[in-house]
Every structure is written in C-alpha cells, then in structure tokens.
Amino acid sequence: MHTLVHSPSATTNMLDRVLSSRRVTSHLDASEMDASADDSKTKKQNLSLLASNYLSRFVPLLHLSHRLSHNLSLISCHSDHFSRFTFPEFCLYLRSGISRRVLSVSKGLSQTLDHLVFPGYLRVPYDRDLQLVKSERCRSKHGKTVQWTSKDLIKGLEEFVPIYETRPIKNNMYGMGFDHSFGLWFIARWLKPDLMIESGAFKGHSTWVLRQAMPDTPIISLSPRHPEKYLKKGPAYVDGNCTYFAGKDFVDFGSIDWKSVMKKHGISDLSRVLIFFDDHQNELKRVKQALNAGFRHLVFEDNYDTGTGDHYSLRQICDQFYIRGGGHSCFRDSDEARIRSKRKLFWEKAVAIDELCGPIEAWWGVGGWMRDDFNHSNKPISYAEHFQNSRFIESILDVYWELPPVAGPSLTHQTRYDPARATGPIVEDGRYGLFQRLGLSRLDRSVFNGYTQMVYLEISEQES
Numbered sequence: 134m135h136t137l138v139h140s141p142s143a144t145t146n147m148l149d150r151v152l153s154s155r156r157v158t159s160h161l162d163a164s165e166m167d168a169s170a171d172d173s174k175t176k177k178q179n180l181s182l183l184a185s186n187y188l189s190r191f192v193p194l195l196h197l198s199h200r201l202s203h204n205l206s207l208i209s210c211h212s213d214h215f216s217r218f219t220f221p222e223f224c225l226y227l228r229s230g231i232s233r234r235v236l237s238v239s240k241g242l243s244q245t246l247d248h249l250v251f252p253g254y255l256r257v258p259y260d261r262d263l264q265l266v267k268s269e270r271c272r273s274k275h276g277k278t279v280q281w282t283s284k285d286l287i288k289g290l291e292e293f294v295p296i297y298e299t300r301p302i303k304n305n306m307y308g309m310g311f312d313h314s315f316g317l318w319f320i321a322r323w324l325k326p327d328l329m330i331e332s333g334a335f336k337g338h339s340t341w342v343l344r345q346a347m348p349d350t351p352i353i354s355l356s357p358r359h360p361e362k363y364l365k366k367g368p369a370y371v372d373g374n375c376t377y378f379a380g381k382d383f384v385d386f387g388s389i390d391w392k393s394v395m396k397k398h399g400i401s402d403l404s405r406v407l408i409f410f411d412d413h414q415n416e417l418k419r420v421k422q423a424l425n426a427g428f429r430h431l432v433f434e435d436n437y438d439t440g441t442g443d444h445y446s447l448r449q450i451c452d453q454f455y456i457r458g459g460g461h462s463c464f465r466d467s468d469e470a471r472i473r474s475k476r477k478l479f480w481e482k483a484v485a486i487d488e489l490c491g492p493i494e495a496w497w498g499v500g501g502w503m504r505d506d507f508n509h510s511n512k513p514i515s516y517a518e519h520f521q522n523s524r525f526i527e528s529i530l531d532v533y534w535e536l537p538p539v540a541g542p543s544l545t546h547q548t549r550y551d552p553a554r555a556t557g558p559i560v561e562d563g564r565y566g567l568f569q570r571l572g573l574s575r576l577d578r579s580v581f582n583g584y585t586q587m588v589y590l591e592i593s594e595q596e597s
C-alpha cells in the first residue's frame with residue numbers, strides 16, 4: 134500500500150504532451166514490419182498499385198457522391214427501382230456496380246479495388262483482411278490525434294508486461310483485463326497529470342494501474358462499494374494517496390462539487406486532470422458532466438460497439454448516424470450479411486447485419502435506446518436525438534483515440550471482440566516473435582478477453 138506523498142508540480146502543460154497534428158496511420162512502423170511477409174501480400178500490393186492508378190479517374194465522381202451523401206443522408210431516394218434505398222445506399226449500390234460490374238475485372242482485383250479505392254468512402258474504412266467495413270468512430274474537429282506512435286506503444290508494452298505480472302488482483306473478472314490496463318497505464322504515464330480521478334473502482338485494480346503509472350500523484354476514486362470491502366474475501370487494492378468517495382461516502386461523479394474538491398487538492402488548471410470512467414454509465418451524460426466541470430482529458434474503459442454493451446457509448450453515438458447501416462451493406466442476401474452471420478459463430482461480439490441495419494422502417498445502431506447504469510435505466514431516443522448527440526460530441530472533441538487491441542486474435546486467442554470492427558492490433562497476427570519478446574506469451578490467455586475499444590478523449594478548450 135502506498136503512503137501519502139506530495140504530487141510533483143508538473144511544469145509542462147498536459148495538452149502539449151498529447152496534441153499533435155500528426156496522424157497515426159499504422160500501428161507498426163517499417164522497422165517492425167515482418168521481413169518474411171508472404172508472397173500473396175506482395176502480389177496484392179502490386180495489384181493495388183495498378184488498381185489505384187486505374188481508378189484514380191473515378192475519384193472525383195466518388196468524392197462528389199460522398200459529399201452528396203453527407204448532405205442528403207436523411208433523404209430517401211424515391212425512384213421506383215430504388216425506393217428501398219436511402220440516397221447513400223443508392224451510392225453504395227452504384228459503388229458495388231462500379232467495382233464489381235462496370236470495371237469487369239477479375240474477382241481478386243475487384244476486391245483489391247474495394248480495399249484500396251474505397252476505404253473511407255462514405256467514411257467507412259475497409260478491413261483489408263476480413264473484407265468487412267469497420268465502424269465509424271467519432272471525428273475530432275480538426276483531425277488532430279495523439280502524439281504517441283506505434284513505436285511508443287510497443288516500448289510501453291515491453292515495460293508494462295513485468296509490471297502487470299506483479300498485480301495484486303490476479304483474477305479481475307468483471308474488471309479490466311490486460312489490454313485496457315495497458316492503455317490506462319500508458320495514457321496516464323504519457324499525460325503525467327497532477328490529479329487522477331476514477332469512477333468505478335470495483336476491487337481497485339484500475340486504481341493500482343493508475344498508481345503504477347504515476348507513483349506520487351493523488352487519486353480520487355468514486356465507487357458505491359469501497360474496495361476495502363473486497364479485502365475480506367480476497368485480493369483487492371486500497372491506495373494510500375487516494376481520496377475515496379466510496380461506501381457510505383459515495384457520491385456520483387455528476388453530483389460532486391468539483392470546484393471545491395479541486396480547490397482542496399490545490400488544482401487550478403483542470404487541463405492537468407485525467408478522468409477515468411469505468412462505471413458503465415451513459416457516456417454522453419459523463420462527457421456533459423465532465424465538460425460542465427471543466428475537465429478535458431477523459432478515458433472511457435467500456436467503449437462498447439454498436440449492438441453490444443449495457444450503456445450508451447461513444448462508439449455507438451458516433452457510429453453510422455449518417456445513413457442506415459452506416460455504409461454497411463444492409464441487403465440480407467449480401468456477401469457482407471452472409472459473412473457476418475458466419476462470424477457470429479467465431480466472435481462473441483461480432484455484429485450481425487440486423488444489428489447494424491435494424492429492421493426496415495426502424496433506425497439502427499442502438500436500436501432506439503439510450504442505455505444507462507448497467508442497462509438498469511434505459512430511455513428511448515429518437516433517431517433525431519441520436520443524430521444530435523453525435524453532432525454534439527464531435528463539436529467538442531479535439532482528440533478521439535481508440536486504444537488498439539494489444540495483439541491480434543491468433544496470438545491472444547480471444548474471441549470476444551470483432552477484429553473487423555477494431556483498429557489494427559499493436560502486435561499484428563503472425564508476429565509471434567515480437568509477442569514473445571514483449572513477454573505477452575507469458576500471460577494467461579484469459580487476460581486478453583476484455584477488449585472493448587477503450588477510448589481517450591480530449592475535449593476542446595471551452596470559451597468562458
């Protein structure tokens with residue numbers, strides 16, 4: 134247990150550490166690429182080059198329809214033939230026509246074209262390996278992203294694995310597994326906040342992770358049940374430099390007088406505070422509460438994908454609000470629908486086409502519900518409200534960054550998230566050497582089961 138220690142007075146602005154206009158496009162830099170890339174990959178790249186040259190002629194047309202789709206997203210196209218489609222669906226239909234019929238190219242090339250030319254079309258990137266569209270993530274206002282790179286993440290993993298092996302709570306079922314523990318540790322260590330606040334402590338594993346990242350920084354922890362209660366039954370972690378609003382002192386994040394608590398902790402610059410939410414509450418509600426209090430750096434542990442989860446998440450809010458199905462093919466007899474239904478057999482969190490597209494006449498995504506408090510307090514929301522929510526979130530965001538899974542599913546043997554709807558892993562499938570070098574092969578497989586797109590948000594500075 135830690136004793137009370139003074140927080141170091143950090144001089145660098147936390148904002149400076151995180152912001153950069155650089156985009157992290159790949160999670161592995163060139164030096165990390167496997168030299169033994171197989172032949173088919175090389176072939177694919179050559180075809181890709183050919184394809185991109187060929188299709189560059191179509192890009193202005195696609196760009197135009199893309200822009201139109203944004204503007205006309207809610208307007209149905211009522212021609213007889215396409216009365217079932219919204220305008221963007223019609224564009225998608227055209228798209229498949231262009232890629233599969235008009236070009237009359239071989240199937241293999243056609244698929245390569247889809248991957249190459251259409252990523253981002255209707256803002257739905259393609260997954261190269263699984264040939265399924267990935268979900269929409271929240272956009273930040275100016276396209277800024279984080280400063281850390283894939284190299285930093287790999288270096289961080291090397292350092293974190295031995296730390297993780299010393300965790301006091303070895304079996305943290307219902308709490309964070311390895312991926313998110315690493316993400317939280319990495320983000321906290323990178324930002325070096327003056328104060329860390331967590332909402333949702335359970336037995337205290339996340340408190341312990343925050344402590345490993347910042348040994349001397351005060352923590353405030355909010356949780357209805359005090360972690361010390363769990364000590365009676367088994368391992369738990371109670372921190373000596375943590376103010377607990379827990380047990381009989383529990384106060385919900387939204388009801389705390391943050392002004393006076395910050396004053397008590399000597400915090401005058403709220404941009405130097407990191408908040409970690411793992412309390413399964415509606416994330417829109419939490420963002421609004423944090424915004425009202427003036428906080429700017431937030432991490433959400435459970436950023437549930439569309440069609441999953443027990444609370445309204447950032448992923449769900451920003452996913453597919455422009456068009457029905459968010460650019461996925463909503464045809465029940467489409468290749469995508471067929472592949473998705475097969476994937477359900479392998480990936481517990483795979484999302485079927487019905488979940489993405491919803492029944493006809495209904496809207497999709499969260500199925501009309503704004504879920505809250507572990508699914509105990511759900512409110513119906515209209516499509517218009519959902520749409521407004523996504524606009525609101527994107528209007529206040531400087532950065533939206535989803536932690537990638539630490540390693541590909543063939544390395545971690547996990548089946549609980551759908552890789553077709555996640556960022557490429559830090560250690561890609563096939564990189565067993567690196568997986569082993571980082572110490573990841575020493576960990577029990579079960580620790581990789583809890584990945585749910587942990588997200589780091591940076592809220593823009595608000596005018597006072």
Ligand SMILES: C[S@@+](CC[C@H](N)C(=O)[O-])C[C@H]1O[C@@H](n2cnc3c(N)ncnc32)[C@H](O)[C@@H]1O
Pocket residue numbers: 305307308309332333334335336337338339355356357358385386411412413414
């Ligand atoms: C998934 S667990 C947290 C796991 C923990 N962060 C970890 O990594 O081990 C969710 C926790 O949120 C707590 N919780 C429920 N309602 C809450 C609320 N309104 N505010 C804060 N915590 C809440 C639950 O009691 C539970 O301890």
